[in-house]
Amino acid sequence: MKSIFSVLQKIGRAFMLPIAILPMAGILLGVGGAFTNPTLIQTYQLNFLAEGTIMNKILILCSTVGSLVFANLPLLFAVGIAIGLANINKETAALSAVLGFLIFHTVINLILKFMGITPDVVSVDYLMQAGKSVAEAQGIKASYASELGIFTLQTGVFGGIICGMVSAYVTNKFSNVALPDYLAFFSGNRLVPVITILIFIPIGAIFPFFWPAVFRTIVKAGEAFSAMGYPGTFLYGFSMRLLNVFGLHHAIYPLFWYTPLGGVMEVGGKMVEGGQNIFFAQLADTTVKHFSANATKTMTGGFLPMMFGLPAAALAMYKTADFKNKKIIKGILVSAALTSFLTGITEPIEFTFLFVAPPLYLIHAILEGLSYMLMQMLDVAVGITFSRGLIDFTFFGLLQGMSKTSYQWILILGPIYAVVYYYVFKFMIIKFNYATPGREGAENKLYTKKDYQEKAGEDKLLTDIVESLGGIDNIQNIDACITRLRVSVKDETKVSDDNRWKELNAKGVIRSGKGIQVIYGTQAEIYKNKIRKKYNI
Template sequence: MAASQTQKITLWEFFQNLGKTFMLPVALLSFCGIMLGIGSSLSSHDVTTLIPALDTPVLQLVFTWMAKVGSFAFTFLPVMFCIAIPLGLARENKGVAAFSGFVGFVVMNLAVNFWLTAKGILPTSDPALLKANNIRDTLGIASIDTGILGAVIAGIIVWMLHERFHNIRLPDALAFFGGARFVPIITTLVMGVVGLVIPLIWSVFAAGINGLGYMINSAGDFGPMIFGTGERLLLPFGLQHILVALIRFTDAGGTMDVCGHSVSGALTIFQAQLSCPENRGFAESATRFLSQGKMPAFLGGLPGAALAMYHCARPENRHKIKGLLISGVIACTVGGTTEPLEFLFLFVAPVLYLIHALLTGLGFTVMAVLGVTIGNTDGNVIDFVVFGILHGLSTKWYLVPVVAAVWFVAYYLIFRFAIQRFNIRTPGRDIESVSADASQVPAAVTGKSGYDSPAILAALGGADNITSLDNCITRLRLSVKDMSLVNSDALKALRAIGVVQLNQHSLQVVIGTQVQSVKDELQTLMNSVEA
């Protein structure tokens, strides 16, 4: 019954959902990056020379352990993606989907290994031959290095097999292998064939990615600006993760030899250099697409925009929006989550958001031109300290506060002028909306999220109106039967930052950093109604 009620997703929705699945490995990647950054920096010769107290056997063992544990995510990144994609996309039996993702990834590489062996290319230890055929060890299997792109393709195939066969009914004699148990079986067969095809077609995929990388890199110092601006422009539609993954994990973000291994993708190169004991400093060609580019806008620009919105609010309403703006600034500068601030002006002033996107992209270019080399993913204070300050003056971290201060002033002046000149209804400027804001803190708050989840469910048209419910970092992602039953004004009165209707069935509700708790509470309420 549930399957028949599920709306068929569009290509647009598919790419949104695919981008959402990237967040599980990327979140772990960010944490492991911090572990690796702290461990490698505090165990480096430069830091121990500067701070001799750190050069003790116990502390060095701890720092080395942190670096080793932190390197996990980067060593096994492709298999993590191949597990996370079917896990995130599957509607039912998610555990089976994830298990099948692992099976599919291993079988695919075993089949590639079989093909290489049958062709006489393997076994070999000749570095030149291995490099010519792009062969490296994957989970102990010598196979063509398809990287993240290969893992994404494999994950999508496994998901499609799961959706088609997870409820299959077989004849009685074979019934034991039916249903969810059939998914890893069919995955083994299909991915075994896919592995035989990969050596024949992978050069075409590699050429396409290399072409994209060449296009971006041929733009010179404007390449980072194209990337930074594009990422911000795609964010309202939830598609930014696709572009980000291409640059961070494929040849589009560059290729470099690090510690004797060819590494592709801006973030992968940075992390490989971070964990390489022979390395001194980080490649500017990689870090120009990473955290440093976000820092002017995240640490300076958006806080400046928040101050402008505060000063432009009516004096009697400033105390009402102070908490909203402060929490948004903290989420931005400490957590690297910008949507709570961006959605305050995205819908009321799209031109301001376009200016913000261009200034964010310009920040990427300025950091690259200045030669700053701070990596990782989030562009927040944590990245600034761990991957900038702790790695010494060679990262040129001292330029970040200077540029951030310039961006702070620029954003403040631009936003204040635009809000006052064009009477943009940012928080605190509309008398009626502000009086409504007073009711934004509901009388009945239930659960750990701090939100009135029953009222939110009612504003979404009730449990019967929701056909699928999920979330990303800050948003609820829903499919509904009848969009007319969704009360956007009520959702905003219940402290939703924004409501985005993508089509007649797809909806996104921007909650903020507590979205996971809200989603869990809504799911519990929906399950209780079904029961």
């Protein structure tokens, strides 16, 4: 189990790099789509945005650039995952991923030609003339796609993930190989592209013989998830919140956002797979009347707990704190609440109560699952790029309008969710005397970054973090997601206990074998970069 946790943690960490590109692309697409909408321009008489104006052309440019990113996600995932999983020579892994991706799809294209499969013979019209029904024809056509102008199998992001993983493996395995003198030129990094070519030729050659069956199985799994209806959506939201404790949600949700597990839909004459991909394809299509709530069902449900619920929970913790401590914890809780409300980053507030009051986290997960289900039931379709805070709500809800998103339900149910969170948390904290921040006997007293820097200085903090991980020699790899340092260590017994991490201002620690996650909120990425620079990792 611990080895599985370690693998999933590493995969989730690798996913974060390509996913980090999407917020800016989504904002460009959202702004471009909203302010080139003829209805919005006409309703508010925004004539300076009308078709043909300079501003209109700039906005179309923004929308086009955003669409470009989403259209090339498989390649971006290939490169991002190769960099994320490579332990050494990450730039070589990136080059290997691009090379492997091109070879992979070129070889698939050639094998399909040998099999007599071309774009013409998989068109809906051709297949219907051959006796297929409309549904059968569309299903067959959906099995094929174009990647960088290459006709190939519809491997989508899965194909990118495979290319990235193989490229990282090749880089880790062959970067330091020394060949005999007469082949010395091809030693080390130069050997990686050679092996990449040799490996991806057979991989691409065998794919057409088994991938169509795999693709159909994935589509069936996505259909089965949809067939579960509202209970399935509840289970998804509930499970993702529980997995968030271990940082494993990053390894799961991309499969629903970018692959057929999240649905397959025709948008603008093209088959699009994955919930987030469908949303942004519809965002770029001006003919869409209302975005698909089925596509966004793995996204929209987080707005209620993140924008309204958790800030109310922070208020409950403040109200139940001892009077003498309220001034101390006020800044901490306000900062955590604002972070959740504005950006949808929840760890800073969740980990203030998770370890001292696990039942509160379970209730939080249940309420989040209910929110996901409610949003789908009410046909709310507000997509996201980064997280479910005010920023994404503005770009992909407010600016797109009620008619396309039904965002009004978030504003209607949000205050109700806030009341529920507040009174449930307040009741539970008082009833069971949970040692939440500011209460007598609380061991998880938090300090702001400023407080600690004044006490010890940031350089000492970085040194202490490394020493608490067992020293630099005990660290195999150190990385970070949005809120956590993700570390692989050689000997987990050398890692300091939780009390030491609390002294170092950590919100919590997750341990599973040699995989260690230290929650530092939004400072995690900064600490990771500074530690790498300080110790030349």
